[in-house]
Amino acid sequence: MNVNVNGRQLFFCSCFDISFVIPVLILFCSCHKLQESLLSSASGYSNYRGILNWCVVMLILSNARLFLENLIKYGILVDPIQVISLFLKDPYSWPALCLIIFSNVFIMAALYTERRLSVGTFGERLGTFLHLINLSTILCLPVATVLFVSSMTPVGAVFALAVYTILFLKLYSYKDVNRWCRDIRQARLAAVSRNMYYFIFAPTLCYELNFPRSPRIRKRFLLRRLFEMVFLMQLLVGLIQQWMVPTIQNSMKPFQDMDFSRMIERLLKLAVPNHLIWLIFFYWFFHSSMNFVAELMQFGDREFYRDWWNSETVTYFWANWNIPVHKWCLRHFYKPMLKRGVSKRVAQAAVFLVSAFFHEYLVSVPLKMFRLWAFMGMMVQVPLAWFVGQFLRGNYGNAAVWISLIIGQPIAVLMYVHDYYVLHVQGPSAG
Amino acid sequence: MNVNVNGRQLFFCSCFDISFVIPVLILFCSCHKLQESLLSSASGYSNYRGILNWCVVMLILSNARLFLENLIKYGILVDPIQVISLFLKDPYSWPALCLIIFSNVFIMAALYTERRLSVGTFGERLGTFLHLINLSTILCLPVATVLFVSSMTPVGAVFALAVYTILFLKLYSYKDVNRWCRDIRQARLAAVSRNMYYFIFAPTLCYELNFPRSPRIRKRFLLRRLFEMVFLMQLLVGLIQQWMVPTIQNSMKPFQDMDFSRMIERLLKLAVPNHLIWLIFFYWFFHSSMNFVAELMQFGDREFYRDWWNSETVTYFWANWNIPVHKWCLRHFYKPMLKRGVSKRVAQAAVFLVSAFFHEYLVSVPLKMFRLWAFMGMMVQVPLAWFVGQFLRGNYGNAAVWISLIIGQPIAVLMYVHDYYVLHVQGPSAG
Secondary structure, rough: EEEEEEEEEEEOOOOOOOOHHHHHHHHHHOOOEEEEOOOOOOHOOOOOHHHHHHHHHHHHHHHHHHHHHHHHHHOOOOHHHHHHHHHHHOOOOHHHHHHHHOOOOHHHOOOOOOOOHHHHHOOOHHHHHHHHHHHHHHHHHHHHHHOOOOOEEEHHHHHHHHHHHHHHHHHHHHHHHHHHHOOOOOOOOOHHOOOHHHHHOOOOOOOOOOOOOOOOOOHHHHHHHHHHHHHHHHHHHHHHHHHHHHHHHHHHHHHHHHHHHHHHHHHHHHHHHHHHHHHHHHHHHHHHHHHHHHHHHOOOOOOOOOOHOOOOOOOHHHOOOHHHHHHHHHHHHHHHHOOOOHHHHHHHHHHHHHHHHHHHHHHHHHHHHOOOOOOOOOOHHHHHHHHHHHOOOOHHHHHHHHHHHHHHHHHHHHHHHHHHHHHHHHHHHOO | EEEEEEOEEOOOOOOOOOOOOOOHHHHOOOOOOOOOOOHHHHHHHOOOHHHHHHHHHHHHHHHHHHHHHHHHEEEHOOOOOHHHHHHHOOOOOOOHHHHHHHHHHHHHHHHHHHHHHOOOOEEEEEEEEHHHHHHHHHHHHHHHHHHHHOOOOHHHHHHHHHHHHHHHHHHHHHHHHHHHHHHOOOOOOOOHOOOOHHHHHOOOOOOOOOOOOOOOOOOOHHHHHHHHHHHHHHHHHHHHHHHHHHHHHHHHHHHHOOOOHHHHHHHHHHHHHHHOOOOOOOOHHHHHHHHHHHHOEEEEEEEOOOOOOHHHHHHHHHHHOOOHHHHHHHHHHHHHHHHOOOHHHHHHHHHHHHHHHHHHHHHHHHHHOOHHHHHHHHHHHHHHHHHHHHHHHHHHHHHHHHHHHHHHHHHHHHHHHHHHHHHHHHHHHHO
16 A cells, blocks of 8 residues: 655555654654755855855965974974065165155245146246156156165165156146146145145145045054054065065076976966965055045045955956045046047057056066066056956956966066076076 | 036027037937946946856866966876775775775675564564664674775775765665654565665665655766766866865975965965865766666665755755755654654754764774864854854855865865875874
8 A cells, every 4th residue: 555645655565554654754763854065056055155264264274284384394484584684785875765855846846846836936838848847857766866875775766756656646736736726727726835844755646725624533443554554564574574585585496497387386376475465564554555645635545446356347346446546536536538539449458558557667676677577567457457357247257357467477487586596696606 | 508408508609509519419429428337336237148158257267277287387297096995005906996896795784684573573663673783784894894994995985985974874774664664563564675775875875665766777978977977087186186185295395384374375375276176076076977867776766865056045955965965864863853752943953063073984984083173064064054044144054054164174185185284294204
């Protein structure tokens, strides 16, 4: 006799009372039911929140191993005194600092020109001419200093050039905004000179007559940012000395021998510390330091970055990871170009071109080596942005942006280091 | 004159028309507004979905590097022929296969005993006695064979022991269920013998008179699972030969020298391939293979695992990663104990004890080495479960479960390999 219970065929002898047996049977014996496995698509299951924890645990453990391997192999390489020697070659000559102090001359020149323009002593054309001379001197003077002053170290040079680049962008913005304001003929603004040094120190590149101000200085916030600045600075120096430098040194041989599989291996090995350092640097500079300065100056606009970590296109990344520069490019370069009838695509490419120029400027000059790797690294973003925008969506796009960040940077770093090594270490001995 | 617009102080000379200037000013000059940085807690921002992609990209790139490093260092070590030699020492002697074929005798013995019991020829006590003899022989015979037949390889032995362990659990369940059914005096079920071999091959350890059946064999599903079985098997063998074996071999020296920091480094290095292999094995065995067999036999209950990857406690992990064993333990060991008045805590510890016994059984016997590492590995789960349950919640609990999985296994693996190495490789030459 067959009985069907819950989709099962039950076979019984016919000699007993079914009505009694079935519930007991189910109570004792039934421990299976018709169902799919969770990982089968038919199950409709999709809760993999544990996987994120798994990723984090695996990353931490893998990197803990790398850290330990590094310590075993090299011992402790961190040396804070060595950091000073990166800035100073000759303790009686401080060319980078002198250069930075000298930059006040250009600030004064811009201020003077604007004052004359605002009262009408200088005409618009003379004013523009003087500004352009001032701005081009800002770009050229440090280059000349770096190339001709022998006591300038590469790290000191990067620092001085960065300050001059920021100054260039700020004074360019200052000139533009003042001209826009004069264009409204009636408006003779006395504000021109009142906040020049506030603007120079404020964490923004875009001049405004009056910046939004935060109501008060939050002391706890300030101290937390200060602590982060000090701690992360140490961490950065430590990571570079302990992890980055030995990895780069070990990469030289495969790159000289053009041993392709080892080159890829070294590149991937370098990618991890490089990326970590870049992430820490990002937080240190754009969150801790800028917020610290802003809090101290009661500067209200703290949007120094947006959610670039969720970028699904390369363009979104570049428009959101460095808001001060992005804002400057938009306001003083991209929009003025559009107004002059340049197409969006060309204007975008031009922005990348200018950005590529400054990247190259900040790398080539201090290394005294003109190789265009940084320039090309930036310019390759244009076709990359097109490719990712065209073919990859959502999480795939996001992953592509991450890969380009993680892999792209160490390629450029290795290129420069390789060339530097060939020039300065191998070159003289081979000659 | 001061004017307040959007929280800004605007300073003007008093000589012009404010009503005209303000909108133009805002249009041209205002590009800042009062706002917090996203990473400041004050911003209330919490969308970090890009971070998951970052984790995945970092994991893939890190492991790609390890893979490449491994290939450069060792070349290709994968050798399918070598796999055969793991099962066979002497091509004319197949002890593991003979042992597995011989297991039919025990199935027959159990069936015979139950038939006699069902018709009343054997009394309950005699039946239980015969079953216990049968079951203990199932556990002891393969041990004796492995220890005394010299042509048995460790891998062959593991395989045979696993089959016998499964058989033991199945026949234990078979005996229990039949007794429960007989306990309902009126029910003389003819079903006893009809599905014995169906039960033996079905992917479950719990006997039922009638299993739920799926309506039809889905051919595409079957082929997909078959493809996964074949492909993942190859992948597992490849990973073990190429990644696991060299890493273990490299770990021997630090473990002999008791070089602690290198031991940790080796342990973490081994953890990655070991964990990956375990994950692939999990999918291969619990999803592909079991679903394949179930589809072929139209076995309806496909719940071979639950969402253990989201486990927030150790107990949840053990109750959900291996459902056939969990179901068996619950039905034939844990619940009967509770019925006899044993407390929950003791019953749970007893389940871990039995599980620890079988883990040790499956490892020690094939290696002919009684070290209790696997036993201790399982028993340590009891205090670990208590600790995690007591102190860690949510994602922290989940991370702790992952860490115990990722780190715990390679510790046990290294212990056994170390002892095996000392006994078989170093021992004779030192003696």
